[in-house]
Amino acid sequence: xxxxxxxxxxxxxxxxxxxxxxxxxxxxxxxxxxxxxxxxxxxxxxxxxxxxxxxxxxxxxxxxxxxxxxxxxxxxxxxxxxxxxxxxxxxxxxxxxxxxxxxxxxxxxxxxxxxxxxxxxxxxxxxxxxxxxxxxxxxxxxxxxxxxxxxxxxxxxxxxxxxxxxxxxxxxxxxxxxxxxxxxxxxxxxxxxxxxxxxxxxxxxxxxxxxxxxxxxxxxxxxxxxxxxxxxxxxxxxxxxxxxxxxxxxxxxxxxxxxxxxxxxxxxxxxxxxxxxxxxxxxxxxxxxxxxxxxxxxxxxxxxxxxxxxxxxxxxxxxxxxxxxxxxxxxxxxxxxxxxxxxxxxxxxxxxxxxxxxxxxxxxxxxxxxxxxxxxxxxxxxxxxxxxxxxxxxxxxxxxxxxxxxxxxxxxxxxxxxxxxxxxxxxxxxxxxxxxxxxxxxxxxxxxxxxxxxxxxxxxxxxxxxxxxxxxxxxxxxxxxxxxxxxxxxxxxxxxxxxxxxxxxxxxxxxxxxxxxxxxxxxxxxxxxxxxxxxxxxxxxxxxxxxxxxxxxxxxxxxxxxxxxxxxxxxxxxxxxxxxxxxxxxxxxxxxxxxxxxxxxxxxxxxxxxxxxxxxxxxxxxxxxxxxxxxxxxxxxxxxx
RNA sequence: GCCCACGUAGCUCAGUCGGCAGAGCGCGUCCUUGGUAAGGACGAGGUCACCGGUUCAAAUCCGGUCGUGGGCUCCA
Numbered sequence: 274x275x276x277x278x279x280x281x282x283x284x285x286x287x288x289x290x291x292x293x294x295x296x297x298x299x300x301x302x303x304x305x306x307x308x309x310x311x312x313x314x315x316x317x318x319x320x321x322x323x324x325x326x327x328x329x330x331x332x333x334x335x336x337x338x339x340x341x342x343x344x345x346x347x348x349x350x351x352x353x354x355x356x357x358x359x360x361x362x363x364x365x366x367x368x369x370x371x372x373x374x375x376x377x378x379x380x381x382x383x384x385x386x387x388x389x390x391x392x393x394x395x396x397x398x399x400x401x402x403x404x405x406x407x408x409x410x411x412x413x414x415x416x417x418x419x420x421x422x423x424x425x426x427x428x429x430x431x432x433x434x435x436x437x438x439x440x441x442x443x444x445x446x447x448x449x450x451x452x453x454x455x456x457x458x459x460x461x462x463x464x465x466x467x468x469x470x471x472x473x474x475x476x477x478x479x480x481x482x483x484x485x486x487x488x489x490x491x492x493x494x495x496x497x498x499x500x501x502x503x504x505x506x507x508x509x510x511x512x513x514x515x516x517x518x519x520x521x522x523x524x525x526x527x528x529x530x531x532x533x534x535x536x537x538x539x540x541x542x543x544x545x546x547x548x549x550x551x552x553x554x555x556x557x558x559x560x561x562x563x564x565x566x567x568x569x570x571x572x573x574x575x576x577x578x579x580x581x582x583x584x585x586x587x588x589x590x591x592x593x594x595x596x597x598x599x600x601x602x603x604x605x606x607x608x609x610x611x612x613x614x615x616x617x618x619x620x621x622x623x624x625x626x627x628x629x630x631x632x633x634x635x636x637x638x639x640x641x642x643x644x645x646x647x648x649x650x651x652x653x654x655x656x657x658x659x660x661x662x663x664x665x666x667x668x669x670x671x672x673x674x675x676x677x678x679x680x681x682x683x684x685x686x687x688x689x690x691x692x693x694x695x696x697x698x699x700x701x702x703x704x705x706x707x708x709x710x711x712x713x714x715x716x717x718x719x720x721x722x723x724x725x726x727x728x729x730x731x732x733x734x735x736x737x738x739x740x741x742x743x744x745x746x747x748x749x750x751x752x753x754x755x756x757x758x759x760x761x762x763x764x765x766x767x768x769x770x771x772x773x774x775x776x777x778x779x780x781x782x783x784x785x786x787x788x789x790x791x792x793x794x795x796x797x798x799x800x801x802x803x804x805x806x807x808x809x810x811x812x813x814x815x816x817x818x819x820x821x822x823x824x825x826x827x828x829x830x831x832x833x834x835x836x837x838x839x840x841x842x843x844x845x846x847x848x849x850x851x852x853x854x855x856x857x858x859x860x861x862x863x864x865x866x867x868x869x870x871x872x873x874x875x876x877x878x879x880x881x882x883x884x885x886x887x888x889x890x891x892x893x894x895x896x897x898x899x900x901x902x903x904x905x906x907x908x909x910x911x912x913x914x
Numbered sequence: 915g916c917c918c919a920c921g922u923a924g925c926u927c928a929g930u931c932g933g934c935a936g937a938g939c940g941c942g943u944c945c946u947u948g949g950u951a952a953g954g955a956c957g958a959g960g961u962c963a964c965c966g967g968u969u970c971a972a973a974u975c976c977g978g979u980c981g982u983g984g985g986c987u988c989c990a
Contacts, residue, residue, distance in 0.1 A: 476985030477917025856951035
């Protein structure tokens with residue numbers, strides 16, 4: 274009699290099966306429907322192919338297309354099919370890696386001729402044939418030596434390099450439709466489980482992401498087990514395009530780029546309003562949180578950068594200015610100079626902590642290919658701050674930073690997520706201080722009951738840090754804020770304070786940013802709000818629309834009383850029809866349109882139309898002013914997104 | 915920086931096989947005076963990114979430069 278194993282289902286029931294039973298068989302016993310929908314199986318936490326024998330007692334979970342894990346399996350299987358199609362259509366192409374990624378998959382190829390858009394269509398056609406052939410994905414475990422022999426014969430040098438790094442004696446290979454790839458798996462049972470797919474783009478990449486190594490051709494694609502999900506995915510891409518801050522920035526006249534200053538935005542008057550409002554809000558928050566503000570020079574002698582270490586490690590990213598007598602560099606960071614503010618006078622332990630904010634304009638010479646809209650620029654304005662404190666104050670100060678950050682974000686509707694990064698292998702500074710600091714950071718996170726993810730050994734070489742990410746309205750994550758401890762800079766710049774025993778001691782330094790840079794943050798805000806800013810941020814808050822020339826006089830009165838109360842208001846007195854004026858204001862995403870004519874002039878009222886919402890009816894001008902003032906002062910969200 | 919694609923009016927874009935530079939929006943002037951998303955007429959506006967080459971002839975073909983976009987971490 275054959276040996277039996279115990280299979281435990283997610284609901285706790287157990288079923289006995291003969292040893293070597295496959296996921297397919299287990300699923301069939303549970304139900305025919307499940308067997309049909311099954312894509313993979315989780316066995317004791319590991320993903321298995323449905324055809325792979327289970328050899329021991331196991332807790333299992335049959336995965337259908339409802340699970341995220343099975344999506345990655347579908348994507349990965351599709352990348353194999355794509356690789357097969359590519360090698361058939363373009364003989365001599367060598368395969369490298371083809372993993373699933375966030376929303377699909379890619380495969381990197383070494384090919385003599387780069388792929389064209391037409392090639393993508395050909396590849397898609399061939400893939401469709403393979404998929405409809407309903408070929409099985411079969412797994413085989415073979416000796417590594419045999420695998421080496423096999424891929425050597427095929428001339429797949431990249432697979433050989435991968436094999437040389439594998440320590441196990443056996444490796445797995447997967448075959449579909451007579452095409453075989455080295456792969457850890459698992460895969461979907463048959464090619465026909467893929468119901469929809471699309472190849473999205475061609476891109477260059479490097480073998481192992483290393484620019485010194487072979488340049489490869491990457492094809493990105495995505496696939497799903499039904500038509501609908503692909504459609505949804507393509508819609509998301511479309512939606513993201515509509516929200517693109519470069520497009521909206523141009524339409525709303527927020528900023529412009531010009532060849533004359535690559536990577537540096539020209540802020541137009543409308544965009545400047547965003548900067549001014551953010552600055553105002555930021556400074557209010559900083560004042561409340563006990564910060565002082567400083568400003569340090571933009572152009573500094575290179576000896577400063579030598580001392581800070583930037584000259585050795587960051588010079589490629591710095592703009593260097595030689596006036597013929599002296600070599601200067603534009604500051605790429607504020608921190609080294611902030612130490613001069615601290616050291617401008619003798620500090621006592623009683624003075625600490627000192628929190629120095631700097632809204633500083635920085636220049637970084639990013640390589641041309643890295644630039645992108647407002648997200649990656651060469652000149653930007655950082656909302657920076659440096660805190661100088663006693664080691665015993667770390668927890669409290671980090672707490673303060675986190676509170677400031679979550680407070681700041683809440684009015685934009687952002688939920689912060691925290692990542693705690695600890696000491697990396699290559700770290701500078703006193704190990705004892707490192708330990709203390711990590712304990713203190715953890716204490717800060719714990720006292721606030723903050724849910725965080727630990728990124729071990731991911732800290733900066735000069736200290737541990739907490740990174741904060743937010744998700745925007747489209748669910749995309751952005752890293753904006755960071756809180757970093759620094760033990761190295763106080764050392765390099767020989768900072769000190771006088772302790773209670775009249776002895777010199779080193780302070781600990783914290784670098785922190787709330788939203789990183791104005792440029793990037795505004796880019797994120799534009800996409801988050803689709804340009805439909807809350808009223809307090811909107812470049813133009815109200816437009817007054819007289820119905821005809823006869824009403825310009827009253828419209829001017831309305832306009833002036835709004836100006837007087839500090840509302841940003843335009844008067845649209847063009848000889849256009851009201852409909853056209855409304856259309857133009859809607860296009861410019863202006864929060865409020867005040868239509869005024871005969872009726873309104875008679876009783877000092879305005880007819881309010883709200884952006885994207887429509888006619889709100891008539892109300893007294895005074896009432897409207899009171900309401901909009903309140904909305905602006907409280908910095909209310911408009912919930913239009 | 916590297917690979918691919920792209921660069922035509924302020925904006926969005928068309929321009930076939932190499933043969934006189936186009937549209938809509940916007941802008942200007944005039945007409946129109948209106949009740950919640952485009953009223954009408956006329957007009958101005960171009961070194962086809964830049965430099966060079968091929969050709970009788972280049973926006974168009976070739977080479978280079980600059981700029982823009984996508985990608986270059988997601989580990990068989």
